[in-house]
Amino acid sequence: MAGTQAPLVAFEGVQKTYDGETIVVKDLNLDIEKGEFLTMLGPSGSGKTTSLMMLAGFENPTHGDIRLGGRSLKDTPPHKRDIGMVFQNYALFPHMTVEENVAFPLKVRKASKSEQVDRARKALDMVQLGGLGKRRPGQLSGGQQQRVALARALVFEPQIVLMDEPLGALDKQLREHMQLEIKHIHESLGVTVVYVTHDQSEALTMSDRIAVFNDGIIQQLDSPSGLYESPQNSFVAHFIGENNILNGTVESIDGGECAVRLENGERIIAQAVNVDGPGSRTSLSFRPERVEIEDVEDHHDNALKARVAETIYMGDHVRIRMNVAGNDDFMVKMRFRSNRRPPAAGEEMYVSFAPKDCLALDPVAA
Amino acid sequence: MPSDLALSQAARPQQPQADRAAERAERAQLKSRLRRAERMKQLKAFGLIAPLLLFLLITFVVPIADMMLRSVHDTDLSEVWPRTTAAIEQWEDRTQLPPEPVYAAIAQDMKDSRANRTIAQAARRLNYDANGARTFVMGTARRLPDTAESWKSTMIDIDEAWGEIDTFGAIARASGPFTSFYLLNAIDLEKTATGEIVSAPEQEAVYVDIFTRTFVISMTVTLICALLGFPVAYLLANLPPKIANVMMILVLLPFWTSLLVRTAAWVVLLQEQGLVNDALIFTGILDEPVRLIYNRIGVYIAMVHILLPFMILPLYSVMKGIKPVYMKAATSLGAPPTTAFLRVYLPQTIPGLSAGGLLVFIISIGYYITPALVGGAADQMISYFIAFYTSDTVNWGMASALGAVLLVATMILYGVYNRLIGADKMRLG
Ligand SMILES: Nc1ncnc2c1ncn2[C@@H]1O[C@H](COP(=O)(O)OP(=O)(O)O)[C@@H](O)[C@H]1O
Ligand SMILES: [Mg+2]
Numbered sequence: 007m008a009g010t011q012a013p014l015v016a017f018e019g020v021q022k023t024y025d026g027e028t029i030v031v032k033d034l035n036l037d038i039e040k041g042e043f044l045t046m047l048g049p050s051g052s053g054k055t056t057s058l059m060m061l062a063g064f065e066n067p068t069h070g071d072i073r074l075g076g077r078s079l080k081d082t083p084p085h086k087r088d089i090g091m092v093f094q095n096y097a098l099f100p101h102m103t104v105e106e107n108v109a110f111p112l113k114v115r116k117a118s119k120s121e122q123v124d125r126a127r128k129a130l131d132m133v134q135l136g137g138l139g140k141r142r143p144g145q146l147s148g149g150q151q152q153r154v155a156l157a158r159a160l161v162f163e164p165q166i167v168l169m170d171e172p173l174g175a176l177d178k179q180l181r182e183h184m185q186l187e188i189k190h191i192h193e194s195l196g197v198t199v200v201y202v203t204h205d206q207s208e209a210l211t212m213s214d215r216i217a218v219f220n221d222g223i224i225q226q227l228d229s230p231s232g233l234y235e236s237p238q239n240s241f242v243a244h245f246i247g248e249n250n251i252l253n254g255t256v257e258s259i260d261g262g263e264c265a266v267r268l269e270n271g272e273r274i275i276a277q278a279v280n281v282d283g284p285g286s287r288t289s290l291s292f293r294p295e296r297v298e299i300e301d302v303e304d305h306h307d308n309a310l311k312a313r314v315a316e317t318i319y320m321g322d323h324v325r326i327r328m329n330v331a332g333n334d335d336f337m338v339k340m341r342f343r344s345n346r347r348p349p350a351a352g353e354e355m356y357v358s359f360a361p362k363d364c365l366a367l368d369p370v371a372a
Numbered sequence: 373m374p375s376d377l378a379l380s381q382a383a384r385p386q387q388p389q390a391d392r393a394a395e396r397a398e399r400a401q402l403k404s405r406l407r408r409a410e411r412m413k414q415l416k417a418f419g420l421i422a423p424l425l426l427f428l429l430i431t432f433v434v435p436i437a438d439m440m441l442r443s444v445h446d447t448d449l450s451e452v453w454p455r456t457t458a459a460i461e462q463w464e465d466r467t468q469l470p471p472e473p474v475y476a477a478i479a480q481d482m483k484d485s486r487a488n489r490t491i492a493q494a495a496r497r498l499n500y501d502a503n504g505a506r507t508f509v510m511g512t513a514r515r516l517p518d519t520a521e522s523w524k525s526t527m528i529d530i531d532e533a534w535g536e537i538d539t540f541g542a543i544a545r546a547s548g549p550f551t552s553f554y555l556l557n558a559i560d561l562e563k564t565a566t567g568e569i570v571s572a573p574e575q576e577a578v579y580v581d582i583f584t585r586t587f588v589i590s591m592t593v594t595l596i597c598a599l600l601g602f603p604v605a606y607l608l609a610n611l612p613p614k615i616a617n618v619m620m621i622l623v624l625l626p627f628w629t630s631l632l633v634r635t636a637a638w639v640v641l642l643q644e645q646g647l648v649n650d651a652l653i654f655t656g657i658l659d660e661p662v663r664l665i666y667n668r669i670g671v672y673i674a675m676v677h678i679l680l681p682f683m684i685l686p687l688y689s690v691m692k693g694i695k696p697v698y699m700k701a702a703t704s705l706g707a708p709p710t711t712a713f714l715r716v717y718l719p720q721t722i723p724g725l726s727a728g729g730l731l732v733f734i735i736s737i738g739y740y741i742t743p744a745l746v747g748g749a750a751d752q753m754i755s756y757f758i759a760f761y762t763s764d765t766v767n768w769g770m771a772s773a774l775g776a777v778l779l780v781a782t783m784i785l786y787g788v789y790n791r792l793i794g795a796d797k798m799r800l801g
Binding site: 084100 | 695697698700701702703704705706707708709711712715716719720722
């Protein structure tokens with residue numbers, strides 16, 4: 007992943023519209039490094055699949071260019087792009103056995119019969135389906151079909167493997183298991199993976215880097231921890247992880263910090279991430295686990311009055327829903343400690359936080 | 373509480389036994405209750421299908437069984453010439469003319485049947501097998517004396533046909549009650565007087581050709597339907613619904629007019645001064661009109677037109693279920709478009725192709741009206757001859773035998789098809 011060499015894939019100013027009216031992908035600029043696991047994360051309809059399809063060659067960009075290894079893909083038909091793909095519902099050929107499915111890419115590349123058998127078997131072993139080669143896809147469970155699709159996309163050693171919500175149809179437990187398995191396969195083969203999902207925890211688990219899509223635009227491109235710790239705008243803060251929002255107005259900006267007057271008149275110091283000048287509106291973002299609860303007002307800059315609305319016992323922690331500065335849904339996560347009694351509904355207390363845990367971002371409609 | 377203990381100890385060996393018996397009884401009761409419930413369900417199910425079963429039995433199974441029976445059952449002669457059919461047993465050396473008693477029986481039967489006007493039935497039946505039998509039977513009957521010393525010489529004097537062994541072979545073959553005559557005839561074979569099976573004389577051996585022609589026409593029609601129907605079904609399955617619906621109506625349109633009207637329309641269109649010839653000449657494709665009707669071309673055009681929907685509909689319904697993602701997957705795995713089509717798309721359409729193919733083929737085999745109206749003499753299919761024997765000559769035996777051979781041949785073909793493609797792979801929708 008050396009930043010010095012040219013990226014494997016480069017989207018350059020790519021734009022896409024299907025109907026000439028709505029722009030589904032607007033000005034996409036994205037470099038994908040060789041060997042990395044890059045995830046396109048975003049809500050449904052944000053243009054992730056479209057971007058992937060343009061890379062695979064099933065859709066043409068309306069504008070802009072996509073380069074693979076420095077060469078424009080404009081005139082390369084999909085079957086010559088050497089890009090493996092795993093589809094959401096696997097798209098295993100129902101009339102072929104598992105083995106024939108996996109050998110298909112080798113067969114169309116006119117590999118010898120023995121090589122086909124050999125490599126197909128190895129690929130199936132890799133996804134732990136060694137014994138099931140003679141079955142038909144219809145006789146496999148969803149998870150097994152998923153693995154066959156994976157083996158089939160990897161068997162011809164493509165430069166890139168694209169996966170479009172490949173785990174969407176699996177139940178939670180299997181999905182989490184497959185996430186790790188795909189991650190391990192990626193690590194052991196060193197293949198470049200472009201992965202599409204709308205599930206943020208899946209993206210956080212698996213990726214080297216995540217491109218957060220919304221409205222056909224990449225909102226932020228960062229490592230999982232980067233996205234979680236320092237979201238660049240309210241959308242990302244809201245989409246990744248849990249998040250509390252308080253609206254207010256910027257009073258002054260001092261270096262990286264700013265003073266914000268909340269709607270109920272309280273004033274706090276926040277980290278100025280994405281704010282205009284003094285007087286502009288802003289939305290403050292708090293992670294529930296980065297907020298402290300105190301019985302008495304500390305001599306702290308950042309403490310807000312709070313009233314407990316509800317306490318929810320979660321086993322390893324307690325979630326406390328409170329009313330803070332007019333927000334009824336302010337969630338606080340408190341680690342469960344035996345020496346401390348969780349607050350009861352109706353109790354008045356304070357929440358406090360460090361300025362670095364309170365991000366002033368672009369305003370969202372309340 | 374020692375007394376309690378004693379009581380329970382005394383009761384213990386018995387109680388489990390009682391328990392077990394009760395349990396067994398209960399289980400038996402449960403079983404019978406289940407059986408009763410199941411029986412009710414089965415009775416209800418049977419009640420629901422009974423009308424259809426009865427309908428099928430009466431309209432389908434019985435007629436086919438009757439047809440099969442008629443093709444081997446032969447009592448036309450024995451009904452009216454009972455003495456003859458009994459006496460012919462005495463004819464042992466079949467290389468010689470039969471002995472006098474046989475002649476006497478025939479003479480007596482001829483006189484009796486002439487008197488009660490049933491001789492025509494015997495004459496007709498013998499005429500199927502022996503050419504000219506109708507004439508010499510009627511002629512001889514008219515000229516028979518009341519008594520004769522030797523019926524043999526008397527009859528040979530009246531008509532020399534009575535001096536030929538073949539005449540008696542025909543009588544023997546027609547004596548019933550069962551005969552292989554019609555079935556053998558339907559595949560161009562016959563039995564000699566001595567019981568050997570030989571091929572029929574050339575001018576009579578027509579049926580194998582007609583069967584072959586029937587199957588060739590049906591297969592050609594099926595093939596043309598598949599070639600023309602495949603792209604249409606593909607478009608129907610893949611066009612946006614709005615356009616596809618309009619196209620679907622066009623495909624189904626032929627169903628809305630009667631078969632006869634459609635066939636008659638082709639007569640108008642295809643004749644030498646018809647629309648099709650005019651158009652071909654107008655566009656300069658042809659210099660002079662070609663014959664498009666009363667020949668094989670006309671039969672193919674009209675039959676394909678009528679049967680095309682039967683190919684398109686099952687194909688369409690199967691193609692509708694083939695998601696476009698399969699072609700994408702094949703392409704992304706490195707298959708060029710043609711390879712992807714041949715290896716991934718086409719095999720998935722087999723259930724539709726085979727269902728449509730079978731449907732068109734089976735319907736074609738029984739076609740009658742269309743070839744009769746737009747075909748020439750050499751384009752008539754087997755149904756034409758079956759209809760001829762049932763309605764023109766009232767030769768039920770021959771009509772049934774041809775039908776039976778058609779049925780068996782079709783079933784053999786189906787068996788071969790089943791082996792090659794597998795009927796379980798077939799899907800109508
Ligand atoms: N083939 C298509 N024709 C027209 N519109 C499409 C097509 N595919 C996707 N769209 C539209 O483009 C937008 C983005 O879709 P998509 O790329 O599938 O989003 P995502 O994968 O992020 O859910 C959606 O509004 C969708 O309706
Ligand atoms: Mg999508």
